[in-house]
Amino acid sequence: MELTRCLLIFPFLLVAAFAQCPASNQLKSESGEKVCARMFEHSSYYYDQSCTGKYLDAMNGDDFPFIPLGWNNRISSLVVSNRCELLVWSISPKRGSKRRFTGVVYHLKEVQKGLFGNWNDSISSYYCTCK
Numbered sequence: 531m532e533l534t535r536c537l538l539i540f541p542f543l544l545v546a547a548f549a550q551c552p553a554s555n556q557l558k559s560e561s562g563e564k565v566c567a568r569m570f571e572h573s574s575y576y577y578d579q580s581c582t583g584k585y586l587d588a589m590n591g592d593d594f595p596f597i598p599l600g601w602n603n604r605i606s607s608l609v610v611s612n613r614c615e616l617l618v619w620s621i622s623p624k625r626g627s628k629r630r631f632t633g634v635v636y637h638l639k640e641v642q643k644g645l646f647g648n649w650n651d652s653i654s655s656y657y658c659t660c661k
């Protein structure tokens with residue numbers, strides 16, 4: 531019994547400790563619905579530590595000129611589902627710099643915003659759609 535419990539719990543801990551960004555074909559909500567994009571609080575120089583912290587799910591058609599409370603300028607990595615795209619703006623409501631994302635973005639810091647900026651902790655509005 532004890533051994534079984536260890537075997538069941540231990541792999542879960544490993545997954546949690548070495549989280550990686552989910553693949554673009556793996557995004558599902560807790561209720562099993564397809565997620566358009568998942569936006570994460572943290573990223574890291576180490577790829578296996580990106581896509582960590584709290585996350586915010588955008589469903590197909592979600593249009594938020596004002597990102598939900600607590601998330602303004604907080605997002606550091608994100609994953610967009612296959613056949614979906616995420617449009618983001620740096621200033622609410624849908625002003626400032628604009629950018630379209632697809633696929634897995636481990637480091638928003640490496641995505642240039644304007645001449646000198648980057649997209650780390652810069653998303654303030656978003657619109658997500660899937661085909």
Ligand SMILES: *[C@@H]1O[C@H](CO)[C@@H](O)[C@H](O)[C@H]1NC(C)=O
Binds near residue numbers: 573574637651
């Ligand atoms: C993103 O910005 C936040 C706030 O400035 C900072 O704490 C964090 O380290 C940055 N992330 C990266 C990957 O540089």
